[in-house]
Structure formats: C-alpha cells, structure tokens
Amino acid sequence: MANEPNKTTPTDADVDAFLAAVEHPVRRRDARRLVELMTRVTGEQPQMWGPSIVGFGSYHYEYASGRQGDAIAAGFSPRKAATTVYLADGTESHADLLAGLGPHTTGASCLYIKDLDAIDLGVLEEAVRRSYAAVTSR
Known part of the structure; x- marks a missing residue:
C-alpha cells in the first residue's frame, strides 16, 4: 500500500444531492461522468464516504x-x-498508464485532474480498473 488508506467511513448521504451541490461547473460535470465510469468499471453503486468522497x-x-x-x-x-x-x-x-493520461498531477494515491475533457478517458478507465482489481483481489 502506497500510504495510509483514507479513514473516511461510508454514510447514507445522497450522492445525487452531493453532486448537484458541487459549485464549480466543470467539477460537477466531471463528477457525473466519473460516477458513470466508475460504476461501469467496478460494478458497484456510488456511496458517499464522509462528506465529500464518492x-x-x-x-x-x-x-x-x-x-x-x-x-x-x-x-x-x-x-x-x-x-x-x-x-x-x-x-x-500506474506510472506507465499515467504517462499517457494528459494534464494531471499526483500524490501517493491521488490523481488530480482539472478537466476530464483534457485527458484520455480510456487511460483513466484502465488505471481505475487496475487499481480496483488490485485491492479487491487481495
């Protein structure tokens, strides 16, 4: 594990309401797109973890x-x-994949993206797929 996993816990908060309240229009648009991408990749439904993580x-x-x-x-x-x-x-x-992602920065387990339109969504999808598989197959 690259670092300490996020200590946030799941809540019953409404994901759609959270997304609708995102002020920045690009972040709100991208959040809806990420819900679709991650639901497809993981087969899981979105759930709020703490006040701000889907x-x-x-x-x-x-x-x-x-x-x-x-x-x-x-x-x-x-x-x-x-x-x-x-x-x-x-x-x-995922350094091999992320080299072809497009504009982004990284932390230990965080990928920071300002606009999904500026990156290769296929690369992002594959990174999410690999990461999810790695931690759920343990």
Whole structure:
C-alpha cells in the first residue's frame, strides 16, 4: 500500500444531492461522468464516504503492525482546485498508464485532474480498473 488508506467511513448521504451541490461547473460535470465510469468499471453503486468522497466498493487492509480497517476500493472527490481520483493501490503502480493520461498531477494515491475533457478517458478507465482489481483481489 502506497500510504495510509483514507479513514473516511461510508454514510447514507445522497450522492445525487452531493453532486448537484458541487459549485464549480466543470467539477460537477466531471463528477457525473466519473460516477458513470466508475460504476461501469467496478460494478458497484456510488456511496458517499464522509462528506465529500464518492466511493465504489471497499476493501479491507491490515498492516504488519496489526492496524486494520476498510477503505474505498475506487472513488473520487470534486474539490475546488481539481477533481481527486483515488487509486487505492497508489499512483506509482500506474506510472506507465499515467504517462499517457494528459494534464494531471499526483500524490501517493491521488490523481488530480482539472478537466476530464483534457485527458484520455480510456487511460483513466484502465488505471481505475487496475487499481480496483488490485485491492479487491487481495
């Protein structure tokens, strides 16, 4: 695991209401597109995790120290500066793919995208597919 999984937990909040309330029009548009993409890729329905993460499925992690928990297997958050796409197995696992993605930046397990129209959605879909498979097959 690239870093500590997000400690947010699933909620019963309405995903559609959350998406409708996203202020930035590009983030709102991209969020709706990501719901479609991630639902198709994972076969999971979207669920709010905490106040601002849309998650698809979950996986259980356990460290050698004994620390364990559950985290989203795939997900995103439409933030003000960019949409954050979470690749649970870490962005380094997808460096080959991400080289052809288009404009983006990365963190340990976060992919920051300002506009889905500016990237190769096929590359993003494959990265999400690989990441989801990696964490749910454990």
